[in-house]
Amino acid sequence: MGGHRLTLREVARITVYSSPDCHLCAEAMASLRTLQLELGFMLQERDIAADEALLRAYFERIPVIALDGEELFEFFVDEAILRERLESRQ
Numbered sequence: 460m461g462g463h464r465l466t467l468r469e470v471a472r473i474t475v476y477s478s479p480d481c482h483l484c485a486e487a488m489a490s491l492r493t494l495q496l497e498l499g500f501m502l503q504e505r506d507i508a509a510d511e512a513l514l515r516a517y518f519e520r521i522p523v524i525a526l527d528g529e530e531l532f533e534f535f536v537d538e539a540i541l542r543e544r545l546e547s548r549q
Contacts, residue, residue, distance in 0.1 A: 471500040471545055476507050476516075476523040483534055484522040490536045491524070498545050 473491060477484030488504060495502050507513040507521060517523050524532040526544055531537075 471498075471548055472503065472527055473500050474503045474505055474525045474528075476505050476513060476525070477521055478506065478508055481521050487522040487524060487532075487536050490538070494536075494538065494541065498542070500545065 473495075475484065475487055475491065477488070484504075488502075491502055494500075505513060507517045520533045522532075522534065523530055524536055524541075526541070531540065531544065
């Protein structure tokens with residue numbers, strides 16, 4: 460046959476460290492959900508109140524947004540930087 464190989468690109472994973480009563484966290488998640496439809500990444504929200512280590516690490520900085528485990532943003536999502544980082548993965 461033609462020797463074509465199907466290569467699967469690993470889907471980017473964005474994790475938002477948040478807390479239930481955090482309005483900035485809700486805004487970040489809403490923004491990311493909109494971008495997710497366009498850019499096709501996995502989105503996970505982690506409640507820092509459910510984990511003592513996460514609470515200590517992120518309490519005064521939420522929301523913290525990480526791409527594949529690397530912290531990118533605190534308090535807000537910079538859409539331009541996120542797009543650039545996702546595009547550079549391809």
